[in-house]
Amino acid sequence: MRSIGAALNDLGLEMCWTHRTTDALAVIVSDASLAALLVAWETPGTENLLTAVRSRFHRLPVFLMPSDGQDLPLWVYEVIHGYVFPMEDTPTFIAGRIAHAAEEYADRLLPPFFGALYRLEDKHRYSWHTPAHAGGVAFLKSPVGRVFFDFYGERLLRTDLSISVPELGSPLDHTGPIGEAERNAARVFGADRTFFVLNGSSTANRIAGHHAIARGDAVVVDRNCHKSVQHALTITGACPVYLVPERNGLGLAGPIRPSALDAATLSQRIESHPLATGDPTYGVITNSTYDGLCYDAVRVGELLGPVVPRLHFDEAWFAYARFNPLYARRYGMAIDERTMPGGDRPTVFATQSTHKLLAALSQASMLHVRSAERAPVDYSRLNETYNMHASTSPLYPMMASLDVAAAMMDGPSGAFLTGEAIAEAIRFRQAMTRLASRIREDGRRPEWFFEVWQPPSVLDPSTGQTVAFADADPALLATEPRCWALEPEASWHGFGGLAEGYCLLDPIKVTIVCPGADAVDGTTEWGIPARIVAAYLTRRGIVVEKTGDHTLLVLFSMGITKGKWGTLIDALTDFKQAFDADLPLQEVLPGFGPPATTLRRFCEQVHTVIRDSGAATLLDEVFTNLPEPVVAPSECHQALIRSGTERVPLSDLPDRIIATSIAVTPPGIPMLMPGEDTGPGDGPIMTYLRTLEAFDLAFPDLATEIHGAHRDAQGRYQIEVMTR
Secondary structure (H helix, E strand, O other): OHHHHHHHHHOOOOOOOOOOHHHHHHHHHHOOOOOOEEEEOOOOOHHHHHHHHHHHOOOOOEEEEOOOOOOOOHHHHHHOOEEOOOOOOOHHHHHHHHHHHHHHHHHHHOOHHHHHHHHHHOOOOOOOOOOOOOOOHHHHHOHHHHHHHHHHOHHHHHOOOOOOOHHHOOOOOOOHHHHHHHHHHHHHHOOOEEEEEOOHHHHHHHHHHHHHOOOOOEEEEEOOOOHHHHHHHHHHOOEEEEEOEEEOOOOOEEEEOHHHOOHHHHHHHHHOOOOOOOOOOEEEEEOOOOOOEEEOHHHHHHHHOOOOOEEEEEOOOOOOHHHOHHHOOOOHHHOOOOOOOOOOOOEEEEEEOHHHHOOOOOOOEEEEEEOOOOOOOOHHHHHHHHHHHOOOOOOHHHHHHHHHHHHHHOOHHHHHHHHHHHHHHHHHHHHHHHHHHHHHHHOOOOOOOOEEOOOOEEEEOOOOEEEEHHHOOHHHHHHOHHHHEOOOOOOOOOOOOOOOOOEEEOOOEEEEEOOOEEOOOEEOOOOOOHHHHHHHHHHOOOOOOEEOOOEEEEEOOOOOOHHHHHHHHHHHHHHHHHHHOOOEHHHHOOOOOOOOOEHHHHHHHHHHHHHHHOHHHHHHHHHHOOOOEOOOHHHHHHHHHOOOEEEEEHHHOOOOEEOOOEEEOOOOEEEEOOOEEOOOOOOHHHHHHHHHHHHHHHOHHHOOOEEOEEEOOOOOEEEEEEOO
16 A cells, blocks of 8 residues: 555655544545545445545545455445455556546546636647736736736736637637536526626626516516616616515515515506506516525415516525525526426526625626526527627636536535535534523623524424524534524514515524614614624624624635634624723724723714614615605616706705615615605605714714715715706
């Protein structure tokens, strides 16, 4: 065996020796650079090793050294690549067999487009085409360019190529390796066709809408939509009819009630709409929501299908759903001939920001399509729309990252990688819950701590017993969807009107709840504003995804480790200690907030303003009781570009027609859409905007980021409205 190892070293392969099963399992789970495995069958734990390989790798060559005359289980033959009998061949020959298999495995690893780009880079050809930096050479002619070159490295710049390179195919015609990569991604993600989209799912949303919506069409739209959906409505001249999601006391947007999606309710809503006419041609649902609520997509298709022939799921944050059984039926491409047979099945579009929670470069996204007979997709015509939004100078490393992201999800690795992320999120959730319990039981510290928004207990179907979430078997939580279902009228989630199994909380999207708010009752008497906690975490090098009044959202992507979430728990614990000790604010957050106060007093001051303003109630009213639509979004945009709008302060805003969307970001969900009336000065919209403005003026370090609200020199809001 030592001779085989030496021969492999001569061939450029490093032998990693392990002498214990636990060590071997650790290597298999953690080391993605493995190229082959050589194992003796009689070694204790070999079956566990082979099982781990099968669940982690796709076609990793495994060579087995069997005992003479021993029958192997049938499943082992499906895992192994071949046998090695060390005493029957020379070490050099055996090493050569292993190296050849490892080389073939490495070649098969590369998906179509990345493989072509990888091989092309090795040809060292002169470039006579764009981009002008010519593989990075131009950067070397300037001092600052040299810094840029050294920072990113030559290989990235050498693979930044022109669309005119024939070996790579065309991203506009979907030919060559690029076309192969898109077809491979369609297979992996379960679509009929997949389009690689740069500039994020914002562009993918605009492509889907621009293709499927004609001018004047009535479109059923989730009000909890990204602003890019509204852009598609503006481009097409559609008339949106909004579906209103639930809201809870924490300010989180919930699902749309199933009763709001049935045919009779939708027909009534369209008939009573002041602008919409005719049957809707398109529907848009956000899935999962920014806060991690995902629908039974098949059920949504069954409800909307009889009315809406084309259904678009904005799955910007949900690209991984197909690859773990926990999310069965909960993604757009799950709607197919098998799950929804019959003539009511709609054509389905799914737009995914691949870069958000899979491994891809920023802006790398995909548009998946599954056509149905009711509204068949002509892909050549769809491609005409695609080309209207696609660049003729794409960044090929970004496209390669899409190809690699699909390959990473292919085969057993998809379930393995998503399972790892789910497992880490569950460990964090349980650790937070246990720590909160220990603090309450200790008696020597103030009892408060940060909570996690999740079911307080779960049902174990194998025993029929209900157990506390912190005590539940992590394997149960990682595999049983019912543990995460929003049961109808359950108080922990605070949403009403749900049906059994209709909506699920995604475990990898973790909402941390600061003291001061409750899912049912809203803002409580005392509390700690989340924006102050977020500012503290930022000083500690921890950046959360989204901050509400009393909630923090953290995402457990495939890149999250125990070290990362352990550091987050430590930082939250340190914040508690600083708060309980009433340390000076400038000691905890130097340069932040008023100079002569303490952390506790500052938190109390900010929370009192939030509580007394009734912000939680106003937020619910603004997003539940929608403003009256007066003109279509496209008319507002025409007025905007032809000087038919003006910018006014809040004092002049009542009873005006909004010209651009007003969206609190993150997550960028509009509270006012173009063409809607702001309502009276004492209405919920105006009251809420004045509340936000007053808060920003009082606490500029905690100011809200609002797209569409421009600030003047004094920090007061200026809003674009239609000219009277």
